[in-house]
Amino acid sequence: MKINQLAQQADVPAKTIRYYEEIGLIKAPQRAENGYRIYRTDDVHRLIFIRRCRDLQISLEDIKTLLAAQSDNSAPCDKVDNIIKQQLKRVQVAREELCKLEQSLSALASSCQRNKVSECGILHKLHSEEA
Amino acid sequence: MKINQLAQQADVPAKTIRYYEEIGLIKAPQRAENGYRIYRTDDVHRLIFIRRCRDLQISLEDIKTLLAAQSDNSAPCDKVDNIIKQQLKRVQVAREELCKLEQSLSALASSCQRNKVSECGILHKLHSEEA
DNA sequence: AATAAAGGTTCCAGCAACTGGAAGGTCAAG
DNA sequence: CTTGACCTTCCAGTTGCTGGAACCTTTATT
Numbered sequence: 001m002k003i004n005q006l007a008q009q010a011d012v013p014a015k016t017i018r019y020y021e022e023i024g025l026i027k028a029p030q031r032a033e034n035g036y037r038i039y040r041t042d043d044v045h046r047l048i049f050i051r052r053c054r055d056l057q058i059s060l061e062d063i064k065t066l067l068a069a070q071s072d073n074s075a076p077c078d079k080v081d082n083i084i085k086q087q088l089k090r091v092q093v094a095r096e097e098l099c100k101l102e103q104s105l106s107a108l109a110s111s112c113q114r115n116k117v118s119e120c121g122i123l124h125k126l127h128s129e130e131a
Numbered sequence: 132m133k134i135n136q137l138a139q140q141a142d143v144p145a146k147t148i149r150y151y152e153e154i155g156l157i158k159a160p161q162r163a164e165n166g167y168r169i170y171r172t173d174d175v176h177r178l179i180f181i182r183r184c185r186d187l188q189i190s191l192e193d194i195k196t197l198l199a200a201q202s203d204n205s206a207p208c209d210k211v212d213n214i215i216k217q218q219l220k221r222v223q224v225a226r227e228e229l230c231k232l233e234q235s236l237s238a239l240a241s242s243c244q245r246n247k248v249s250e251c252g253i254l255h256k257l258h259s260e261e262a
Numbered sequence: 263a264a265t266a267a268a269g270g271t272t273c274c275a276g277c278a279a280c281t282g283g284a285a286g287g288t289c290a291a292g
Numbered sequence: 293c294t295t296g297a298c299c300t301t302c303c304a305g306t307t308g309c310t311g312g313a314a315c316c317t318t319t320a321t322t
Contacts, residue, residue, distance in 0.1 A: 002299075004299085013280090015280075034287080035288090035299075036288085057232060088240050095233060098229060099226060101222045102219065102226060105218050108219075109215045122208070167269090192307095265320100269317080270317070273312105274311105274313085277311100283305100284301100285302090287298105287299075288300095291296090291297105292294095
């Protein structure tokens, strides 16, 4: 299978696949005589796994760890567990941050009644202490 | 006032101030004879404004627009209004995304009962269709 | 006065995770 | 036989900084 087929099946741009290879996230595949990369069905699964992790905004570094954990089947899964828990923490914190942001911004958005910048409540609030 | 004083008063690293100057977000200040940047009280206010906007995760591009709007006092504040509304939208979308992420991750986090990778529910779910 | 520490300056590199584009080789179809 | 799609490599750019080297100036201490 050539790179674009893999790309299509895993729903990951070909460019990104080459990038993943470059940074060592996936191993370099065999090459055809013309130099084209040749992939196996196995690679589709691995790449889909990676895409799912990326959908969950797990960093490439952490994905590397997850992949490594999988290649050693008898290893304890503390690492896997920790990564997911960490991610959950990160996402929770980020969501809380965004909630605060949302409040600030919606307060700002409702504060512009005039139509001249000099009288604009938004800019006034952004300049005042409490914004 | 020298750059580190400005940095302290506005709570923005000196390095970042130079960067803002470089990309044209703030204008180049006067220089002392020794080449040091000399800032005025005015600059403190502008920089605090910028920091507040960054706290709200408004992009430097948009902050540029907000600053430009302010320098033309008689301009209508549609632009300001639009930027804030856009930001609000962006933040709302991002928060919703994070809520979904949080659900997925917390489902994953609770799915590991065994202590071998080969039996790890987390990895199984990440490999299965629905993850 | 000599020297050390603190604070300036410039420029270059790197982070994450790609993405775009140039320049060129290969392959199937009309 | 040429057009167009697909492959290759390599280089550059994105966002918003941040770290560090190499160097100069000012201030404090011995």
